[in-house]
Amino acid sequence: MDTSAASPASKRASDILDQVKSVFASNGFEGASMQDLAQAAQMSVGNFYRYFSSKNAIVTALVKRDLEEIETFFEAVQSSENPGVTFMSLLRHRIETLPFEKAALWSEVQAASYRCPEITTLMCAMDETVRRNVVMALVRIHGDDSAAAREIFETRAQLLMLLVHGFAQRKYCTGADAGSEDYVALGELVLSTLHDTIFTPPALPAE
Amino acid sequence: MDTSAASPASKRASDILDQVKSVFASNGFEGASMQDLAQAAQMSVGNFYRYFSSKNAIVTALVKRDLEEIETFFEAVQSSENPGVTFMSLLRHRIETLPFEKAALWSEVQAASYRCPEITTLMCAMDETVRRNVVMALVRIHGDDSAAAREIFETRAQLLMLLVHGFAQRKYCTGADAGSEDYVALGELVLSTLHDTIFTPPALPAE
Structure with missing residues (x-):
């Protein structure tokens, strides 16, 4: 509540x-x-x-509201007894239910961010928050908080974000009829790539 | 020439x-x-x-010109003695040199495609062409032209396109200073994911 x-x-x-x-x-x-x-x-x-x-004030408010949702998402991962399973099940929910309208709005904000320094700053701050949360989740999942592991997790966090955003944006053609077999198959392949990205042990340089 | x-x-x-x-x-x-x-x-x-x-006519011409580049790309893959190696080396070139301006323009066209049916149609046609070419490349790389393999390649082609586009779009924050270590590390992880997507043998259902 x-x-x-x-x-x-x-x-x-x-x-x-x-x-x-x-x-x-x-x-x-x-x-x-x-x-x-x-x-x-x-x-x-x-x-x-x-x-x-202003329009920028509206975009700022929209992004901030998104951030609150994302924080709830990661609080659930951090407080879970099995953070890896919780992370994957939340990602699956997101992949399966992301509305078309949200993908359209996100494209619009991203396009605007190329033109408007305030929006760029805002988007990058949001990006940074998500990324920090993903890294914290990976640290907890692998029980490895070393600097070398963190560096690997930083890059993986970016791949993860790329996959989730990229998937939403591919909806505009393949998902023209939402729930097309094609798009569902891509969702499964994305989830399996997310799974590998989350669970593959970090390959640390030999000591 | x-x-x-x-x-x-x-x-x-x-x-x-x-x-x-x-x-x-x-x-x-x-x-x-x-x-x-x-x-x-x-x-x-x-x-x-x-x-x-009209503006739509300009976007159409820009997309068509992009398509010509892409066709040249895939002709090189198809005519290569070692199509897998050629595909990977062209992808590496693309990942390493994609200009910021192109990513910005692509974001803009994609955002416009949500609003304008003509641009949606055009983008989807382009998407379809790229996808068909990726599938043909995968068929040649694996020497497997069965319907079951093609279905798997169709989905992998989409993942591949998602990764390349998604990577370009992540430039706006992480690559603010182009060539940042961060972005280079992500490029390598994307290339290794592309490599797996291209070379993993299609897992066909048991006969």
């Missing part, structure tokens, strides 16, 4: 995010105006500005 | 593509106007329209 007391204002802000995120996916980050966004939230532009002062 | 006789008009069109592609990366697909694009090509808007009638 979530016992944190979300203020009515932050609950409203979160509802607005749900209402506007599809505007970015359908109009593009550059193509979405504050008018379009206010309209999607069924608010006047003036009132909308009280919640979000 | 390329002995095809490129017409002066198509040579000019190709030059224009080189001049305008960075506008998409810096302004975004929706944010780039025909005025911006004509200016980048140092042409009047009227003259520019004689070469490209």
Whole structure:
């Protein structure tokens, strides 16, 4: 149970995010105006500005909300008696249920990050947080906290993130009909590659 | 040697593509106007329209040019005496030299593909061509043209494309300073995953 007391204002802000995120996916980050966004939230532009002062502020809030989800994900891994099994089962859930809309929005934010230094900074900070959490999970799974193992885990964490993001983005063609056999087969191959990436013992240089 | 006789008009069109592609990366697909694009090509808007009638026409031409490069890539694999070694060495070249700008442009086109059915169709056709070529390469490498092997190769082809694209897109944070040790280490791990994907014999169901 979530016992944190979300203020009515932050609950409203979160509802607005749900209402506007599809505007970015359908109009593009550059193509979405504050008018379009206010309209999607069924608010006047003036009132909308009280919640979000710019498109960048909205993207920032979306990314921060994603980060909270990701933190919950890794808390479950860290507190599990069998972190490797928990990690794999959460990854499987993510691979099997990632919505198309989220992949579209993520593509949009990534494209925007090439143009906008604030978004780049934000995306890189998010990336860094995820990566640190993956490394912590791998340290716990292998029971190896040496500097040499950590270096290997840092690179593996990146491969893992590449696989999960890359899989989501491949949905746009192969998953045109979601749940196509093709896409399910790719999901299984990605999961088996994730499995190897997580469980192969780190090959340390001979002493 | 390329002995095809490129017409002066198509040579000019190709030059224009080189001049305008960075506008998409810096302004975004929706944010780039025909005025911006004509200016980048140092042409009047009227003259520019004689070469490209719309932004979609430019994206189409960019994707088609990419496809020609890719065809050259796979012709080299197919005509090689040792297709597996040639495939790996071309992939290594691609992983090591992919320019940042190309990754940015590809992100932009991919984001646009979520919004624009014509671009989706084009991207999926390109995807399909690459995939068919990878499958043909795997058939030749393993000397196995059975339906069961082809099905396995179809899925592996997708993993391969996911890895190459995903790697390019990870450049935006980790490769902020291109050639960072971090990014080089990830490149090596991606190449070793590509190697396994290409060379592991297809596990066929027992007869």
